[in-house]
Amino acid sequence: MELEAPASTAVRLPRGFTELLGDFLAHLELERGLSPNTLSAYRSDLIGFGAFLESSGIDPLAAEPKDLAAWSAWLAEPDEGERPAPSTLHRKAASIRSFYRYLRREGLVDDDPTTGIGPQRRRKTLPPVLTVEQVEALLAAPSGSTPQAYRDRAILEVMYACGLRVSEVIGLEMADVDTEEGVLRARGKGNRDRLVPVGSGAIRAIDAYRTAGRPLLAGDRHEAALFLNYRGRPLSRQGLYKIVQGHAETAGLGEAMTPHTLRHSFATHLLAGGCDLRAVQEMLGHADVATTQVYTHLSGTELHDVYMRSHPRASKPAPGE
Numbered sequence: 001m002e003l004e005a006p007a008s009t010a011v012r013l014p015r016g017f018t019e020l021l022g023d024f025l026a027h028l029e030l031e032r033g034l035s036p037n038t039l040s041a042y043r044s045d046l047i048g049f050g051a052f053l054e055s056s057g058i059d060p061l062a063a064e065p066k067d068l069a070a071w072s073a074w075l076a077e078p079d080e081g082e083r084p085a086p087s088t089l090h091r092k093a094a095s096i097r098s099f100y101r102y103l104r105r106e107g108l109v110d111d112d113p114t115t116g117i118g119p120q121r122r123r124k125t126l127p128p129v130l131t132v133e134q135v136e137a138l139l140a141a142p143s144g145s146t147p148q149a150y151r152d153r154a155i156l157e158v159m160y161a162c163g164l165r166v167s168e169v170i171g172l173e174m175a176d177v178d179t180e181e182g183v184l185r186a187r188g189k190g191n192r193d194r195l196v197p198v199g200s201g202a203i204r205a206i207d208a209y210r211t212a213g214r215p216l217l218a219g220d221r222h223e224a225a226l227f228l229n230y231r232g233r234p235l236s237r238q239g240l241y242k243i244v245q246g247h248a249e250t251a252g253l254g255e256a257m258t259p260h261t262l263r264h265s266f267a268t269h270l271l272a273g274g275c276d277l278r279a280v281q282e283m284l285g286h287a288d289v290a291t292t293q294v295y296t297h298l299s300g301t302e303l304h305d306v307y308m309r310s311h312p313r314a315s316k317p318a319p320g321e
Contacts, residue, residue, distance in 0.1 A: 013050040045095035055238040141247035150213025161202035163266035188285035
């Protein structure tokens with residue numbers, strides 16, 4: 001089966017992936033007799049998967065379970081309000097499993113790397129929240145004085161200090177960050193810009209990166225983006241995921257942690273410290289405060305502590321005492 005490039009945009013696929021996909025789709029059409037609509041869904045799912053492999057530098061014939069877990073986490077963790085429907089996640093996972101079962105039957109791979117991903121469904125529980133100690137371990141994970149180390153420290157500090165979405169982090173430009181005023185401009189959903197305070201730790205990390213890291217990454221290129229990859233180009237979404245997950249593993253936090261975990265921890269820690277819900281809403285860039293309320297899942301002890309610190313009559317003795 002001949003594959004045509006998508007009309008909307010050119011998708012880069014790993015070397016040899018197009019041929020593998022064509023053979024697989026021919027198998028589905030000729031041997032299993034699947035309908036054109038079903039074949040189109042398989043094709044779409046697998047081209048998206050192939051683009052993820054290409055951006056992550058993964059050979060489809062050498063993919064490991066951890067690579068499929070990263071794909072699964074990336075697929076299920078877009079910005080709030082944009083998660084695919086459970087049926088879509090389930091279908092995409094089924095497409096990838098079917099593809100690798102075919103490759104194994106054909107003797108092209110020895111092991112099936114999809115055995116651990118399972119069917120994807122909408123998560124019923126919120127992502128885990130890091131403790132303050134875990135955040136400190138994560139922020140300390142990028143060590144050394146390489147350009148990448150300066151960049152990664154700045155990225156992690158900014159994500160925790162400002163609670164930015166992945167798209168907002170990679171969309172930051174040099175002119176968006178004012179370290180003297182301690183504020184940055186985030187480009188949110190619907191092209192809604194907002195100003196977000198930046199703490200001193202993040203300011204120091206950004207200044208160090210802009211002085212000692214970014215110039216070496218940029219070389220002769222004149223990119224507006226703040227965060228660059230080793231080629232001097234703007235960091236991609238997949239690249240950011242790999243950076244966060246790599247340092248999370250170094251810090252002993254596991255591969256399942258995603259960039260959204262830092263955003264979630266940012267909001268939860270602010271609320272646990274008594275920050276006003278509307279202020280957190282503004283910093284997160286939520287159009288509706290109801291979206292922000294999902295971050296208020298504090299424990300009973302934390303709620304009690306916040307109440308005792310915040311309510312004007314919480315700690316006052318009753319009359320006659």
